[in-house]
Amino acid sequence: MKNRFVADILYQIADLLDVKGEIFFKTRAYRIAAQTIEALNEDIETVSNENRLQSIPGIGDALAKKIKEIVETDKLVYFEKLKKEIPEGLLNLLELQGLGPRKVSALYKNLGITNIEELRNACSKGKLRDLDGFGEITERNILRGIQLMEKTSGRVLLNIAYSDGNNYLDYLKKCDRIEKIDIAGSLRRKKETIGDLDILVSSEFSDEVMDYFVKYPSVQRVLLKGVTKTSVLLNDGLQVDIRAVKKESYGSALQYFTGSKEHNVKMRSIAIRKGFKLNEYGLFDKNTGEYIVGNTEEELYNTLGLPYIEPELRENRGEIEAASDSRLPNLVKYEEIKGDFHVHSLWSDGSDSIETIVHYAQKMGYEFVGIADHSQSLKIAQGLSEEKVFRKINEVENVNKKLSGFKVLCGTECDIKPDGSLDYSDMILKKFDFVVAGIHTAFGMSGDDQTRRIVKSMENENVDFIAHPTCRMIGRRKHLDMDMEKIFDAARETDTYLEINSFPDRLDLNDVHSKLAKERGVKFVIGTDSHSSVNLPFMHFGIATARRGWLEKKDILNTHSLREIEKILGCE
């Protein structure tokens, strides 16, 4: 499937054209097409071969020709030409705060700057201030931006932003000038990484709120401060923006600042088509300018003829069309998970005893917890020998004798060897209540070999789940280059559940894969991969990913009661 590959090229073309000075609408067309292809639930190669590219909204004559060329030759002459015209390092400059395509282009044309190092030099020597539109302050801000970029690499993992955001919220809630407050932006949508935090408040005294906002103890520097909008940088490098609006605009502002940008663009064009104008202050009559609604998000969506759309869905991946056809999914709720199947104990590389884990799992409100320790060949994680497996099963039985209304399920996270066989004999595997199979070695094998490896493991009748199927580590390791469609089909045919691993640097399967897998009939299990009881609440991020992947309660095994699960897994 080349969708990702095609989309990547289109995104890069958009960046290159931006720097080249092309009009905004042209580069936007490339980005919209890239995004559509990325989220398409069909193989772009098939669509291209059947000459149906132009039936995809946002793809016209010119883009169709380019996409066809990419699909058929794996490259694009137009793209190669552009890359020769514009130095590669220029695109990195776009990442810097305050530098957009116009300024980057001016730096290149007037000073010949092509990368961060040259930019740093020019700023230090005060060379930018002579250019039109640049000054001393710009130079200082760029130098700061470079420093920040090197320190934080731009985005943080969801769990970091989640805790920063909630701490800030607790502080702000003590300000009596604030009537309503919410987190907006990508954190409200629960994206896997967060660039900055957005907080929305409603208040009649927004200047006082802004004064209180910048006094938060973890603020390192105030980036900008106005009456309706203020931005600060926290000590850990995360940027936080706050916006203040009046009560009657709160719903429309929350909708607007939650995004995504692409979702909003579509919402606005729907508003225009229906004779309205939509902005962060409300929904207005296009002709008279009269205020119609804006208090709550619900009334905003409803007035546009749509049901309420959950924040996790707002990525313009078909949710607006689904909403208008009344086929939005009934998303799994955060409180519907009844247990965790992926917890490591002291038996392998976890840091807590089974009894401690039980204590915390009960505090989570669970009915069961599945202890899945590593298997024998994974020496680095103290994988269990077959002899130790029997002793562990014994301990689980003893713990269970002391429990009522709660049960420990004894499982294993069994390593999948490079040939697709498992790290325990079938005789041992049958002893467990459940088996999670996962890849932990030989990441360098070819995509075809990895696909065969994982499909073969699913064909073992003892395997119930596949752990972190693509093995990606956000920001550190790319996902395995597998044929995901083959894997989804094999999972469906062998009744193997695919895990949504909730550990914040994994979130694997991710949202996009989860949605595609669901469309191919796959079932899921959400596990935390906890190595300590304090990791158990990571479940929240796994559920968030499931929701972003359009999953419902019925798609997920651990929304069932213990009784039902014992029946399904055959471990009564």
Place this chain on the structure above:
DNA sequence: GCCGTTTTCGGCCCGACTGTTTTCAGTCG
């Protein structure tokens, strides 16, 4: 670049803030 129930040309989402200007372009979300 795309798109069309007024249009095959002329639109395409829009407002706040900054830093540069002396009325506004660029950037951001």
